[in-house]
Amino acid sequence: MSASIVHLTEGSFDEVINAADRPVLVDFWADWCGPCRQIAPILDEISAEKADSIQIAKVDVEANGGLAIRFGVKSIPMMLLFKDGEIAHSMIGARNKEQLLSDLAPYL
């Protein structure tokens, strides 16, 4: 399995989510969001360490405003966990690695 993080766009979003063989954690982020920058390295680590059980994906909300509207994003960082194409869990705000892993654990 590839450990790489995928960057989703309005064009690729549904295809990637529906084709995924693992749960997909989608991080809605933007360059100007300080807390988003803090969780970026944490997501890199999780992506590398948990490649078999989770796919990490990112949506740049500035470039993909339609996705932000579609999912009602009003605050970032916001992370949505998709399982079998459906939203299984949603999280608003930054958190540390330990907490993020324990928030995700029930769904993996």
Next chain:
Amino acid sequence: MTNDSTSTSPGSPELRKVVIIGSGPAGLTAAIYCSRANLSPVLIEGEPSSTSDQPGGQLMLTTEVENYPGFPDGIMGPELMAGFRKQAQRFGTEIITAKVSRVDFSERPFKVWVGPSEGDPTYLAESVIVSTGAQALMLGLDSEQRLLGHGFSTCATCDGFFFRGQDVAVVGGGDSALEEAMFLSRFASSVTVIHRRDELRASKIMQDRALANEKLTFLWNTVVEDILGESSVEALRVRDVNTDEVRDLPFAGVFVAIGHRPNTDLFKGQLDLKDNGYLVTQPSSSRTNVEGVFAAGDVQDDWYRQAITAAGSGCMAAIDAERWLETQGG
């Protein structure tokens, strides 16, 4: 990133010359000075969290910083703090991304717990620099927690983008309220500044800019009674403090900038606090009432509260700690 760590090794506590708690301009400046003085500091920067700690400090939640000397065209807050952090690491500061759960300043060496507050401390410290800063106050309404991230926001720079073409409100009348209001005016169709007095506390330059901004309107002598909306913000219930008239005003977003409280809960009963909760330092120094414990930045400053004054006091704390350690034969 060799000096990064998110965990600490179990076992016996590690003895350090200097432990720095907090990672805003004060803590990181102290770290730069301490590491250049060969004191091998460890800096505990806190955990990324939207509700309590804010590694990098309050500048992580701002956009352009226009008053930090050396950046004539301004610099983004998170970028400035990334630079501080990198500079501290360059000279060997060890940075721990975790939360201090407990301190014991009753005897030397001081004890600092990271993670569980039971059992052996994580660090024994010959000296400690406290630079835990301050955090934004909320209104204290139940609806705030329910609607946080759903139209109620504590970070205009993170969330303003999502209110393009909508009507938003900013509660407060100081510099940060006006900064948020002007930032939001780039996206929102209107920004209403709700202030409980009939004049602003903000600096003259900010007031001039705000009053000239056509998207901003001001609601004076008004307090927020509640934030209305089930799944997202729909309106604010406001009260005129002179007439007691209550009305509901429709807004899609609400941002709060009503002041700060110092992050001193960890030190209650151990360090002297002022009535307003800020740490007491001795005049023209960073010394607290406990010899060997120094304080810098907003945690001990209820007056200036600037990035540059925080950085300056972080430098003072590092030099005070270094000189004090010398007198201890360290």
